[in-house]
Amino acid sequence: MDFKEISLLEPLELINFLMSIGLLYRTCICTKCKIECKLRKRQTPEKYSWRCTKCSTFYSVKSGSFFEQFKLSIINVLEIVDYWAKDRKQADMHESLKISRPSIFKICHLLRQLCFLDLDKENFKVGGKNSIVEIDESVFNKVKYNKGKDMIHMTKNKQIWVFGIRERISKKVFFQAVNNRKENTLIPIIQKHILPDSIIYSDMWKSYDSIAYLPQNYKHFSVNHSKEFVDKRTGCNTNSIESVWLKCKSKIRQMQGVNRLYLQENLDEVMWRHNECGIVHKCQYKYSRRLVFNKILNLMQINNMKRLEERMEEVENEHKLHNRIKNIEKLFENDFKDLVSRSTQTEASSFDYKVKRKKENLEFE
Structure with missing residues (x-):
């Protein structure tokens, strides 16, 4: 069910639907009398509240749920979630929905944290025997004429690099913001997230020189980008991971820059959309916005x-x-x-x- 269908539900139907998918509690126990409360009509944004039949105490239907953290009505929160699923800018949400920017930011921030939890990055693995994995690094905080919003926010002289991994078969991606692109920074990430016996394609950055000598028995091929984009002898290229950088940077550009503190969580959001909601459409790898909405609703469950x-x-x-x-x-x-x-x-x-x-x-x- 998408948001358009949800928005047509009557208040009680909406509450019952959210209970059925685990976003609201099905029952409520009075903290004073220890008896089960009943749903009763009340003048609240949700139109219904839990009411104890003995002491007449009211409890919000939002108690213990994702919605409890906001003064907004449930339908307003779901509308913001729908905009987020469609990858709309927060400024557009503010203009269209007439909801305060802090509320929108907090909801989007929490949704990104749910994406992080679902990704399970600690156990993320790609590659394997004869599987091709592309790796690359890209700088994310260039500013022109030393003006504008610097992503690192506190030290304009440092560069923020992001290290990326993409497996060709599964098309899964992994991004990690790093302080530098030295060998002792990048090699541990490669060893942690790329399985042994994988075939690794990269450019000729010097930090990758030791990959072929690692105990994981990687097969390493590189392409000299100053001369060509595809190695004519081996067929090695990093075109796939390069195309993924466009998706990441367009996300940051859409936000008109982002504070360094929130860079990684925005990368995690791009990873989650790509890895968990991706579909092949007309020979292109895209994600379904309806699928994004339904998956994030599942992550918003009470448990x-x-x-x-x-x-x-x-x-x-x-x-x-x-x-x-x-x-x-x-x-x-x-x-x-x-x-x-x-x-x-x-x-x-x-x-x-x-x-x-x-x-x-x-x-x-």
Whole structure:
């Protein structure tokens, strides 16, 4: 069922449908009386609430669900999910739906975290005996004339590289943002995600020189892009992975740039759409937007909410650590003006302002 069909349902039909697919709880137990509540009409955006028949306490039908985190109605949240499934820009959602940008950003952010959980990147493997895997790296933060929104946000001199893997048979892709493209950075990623005995195609970047000598028994072929795009002797080329970069960068360009903190989760979204929702259409590999909508609804089920909550705690801690490192670097550079604002109310910012006041005696917690 797509969003157009869902939007035509009556309020009670909508609630029953969401219960049937696991997005809402089928029952509610009163916390005071410990008895089962009943669905009753009420003047709320959902038109119905759970009501205890003994103490008359009301409980929201959204309790414990993905929808509980927002003041928006269920149908409004589903409409944003539908726009996200169609890969629409957040600015378009704001203009069309008249919903605040922070609410839209939070919903899209949570959907990307669900994509991350579904990908299971730690166990991602491609390749195998006689299977061709293409690898490549691409820079993601070029700015013209030293102006504009820099993706790395805090250090404009550094480049943000993304390492990519694509298997030709399954067409699955993998992306990882890296600080550099040195051998000791890229080789461990290759060993972790590409199975032994695979055939690896790459360009002639020096970090790949040791691939053929790794214990995984890889067969490595390279193409010199300064001379040709396809090696005439071996047929080696990286055209497939190069075409995937276009999809990734168009996603970033569509967002008019993205903060470095959110680059990897946007790459994870592209990976999820490509790997989990891809279909072959007219000899081209695309993803079905209806399939994206239905798959993300499955991921929004109640039994995934605990994992999502744990993931959000991890992300928050990563951001705090990122801000702390950023501020300490600025302190050592005697550059106070670019410190993370204390108004963010994070532990990192309050810590760094204490350090600023005691700059001569830096004490790390």
